[in-house]
Each structure stands twice: as structure tokens, then as C-alpha cells.
Amino acid sequence: MVKKLIQQRRHCGDIAPRHHRSGRKPIILDSHRRELRSLVSKQPDLTLEEIRARLGLACTIQAIHYVLADMGLTYKKRRSVLRSNQDQTSRARAGSGAKSKKVLIPHDLSSSTSPRLKRI
Numbered sequence: 001m002v003k004k005l006i007q008q009r010r011h012c013g014d015i016a017p018r019h020h021r022s023g024r025k026p027i028i029l030d031s032h033r034r035e036l037r038s039l040v041s042k043q044p045d046l047t048l049e050e051i052r053a054r055l056g057l058a059c060t061i062q063a064i065h066y067v068l069a070d071m072g073l074t075y076k077k078r079r080s081v082l083r084s085n086q087d088q089t090s091r092a093r094a095g096s097g098a099k100s101k102k103v104l105i106p107h108d109l110s111s112s113t114s115p116r117l118k119r120i
Contacts, residue, residue, distance in 0.1 A: 052064055
């Protein structure tokens, strides 16, 4: 850090803090965000790669994901069509597990319920 401050004093004449907006500039601007919002509202099932291609952005797919998350838009494909199988699979109500165990496993054959001998 000391080397950077000496270099800054040499170039600028002081060692005051630089402006807070230094560093990497954002690739996805506010105009891109507006286009992104309208594109996702029109076609919510687009993949991130398709969104990048349609907007003509030269950024990573993760960058688009982070922008969508920052905008509060979730990336989840949802079908607007009803499922084809709407009926219940079982019409009759099944019995409780305890009743069915008595029928399937006789009490005297179960190792977990058999009486054990106590050691003295």
C-alpha cells in the first residue's frame, strides 16, 4: 500500500483517497437492465445463454444471473400449462401404519418386540 501511495503522490501530487467509483466498470448498464426486464417478462423461459445472445452482451452467464437476482427476478422455468395428470393416484384412504404392521408382521416373530432375558 505504501508503494501505491508514493506512486499516487508522484502522479497526482497528493495521497488523498481517490474517487469511490474506481475499479472495474459494469458491463450491464441500466439500459440493458430495462431490456432484460422486458425480455424476461415477454419470454420467461429463456435460458441465460439465450438472454445473452438476444441482448448482444459480451459478459459471462453468471453476470446475467447476478443481475437478475439483483433485480429481484428469479430464473425458474414455470409451465403455464396444467399438468396432464390431475387425478389422485389413490382414491381410497390408506390405513395407518400400526394396523398394517400387525397384519404383515406377527407379534411373536418380530425381533424388536420379543421379550429379552435380563442378566443378573
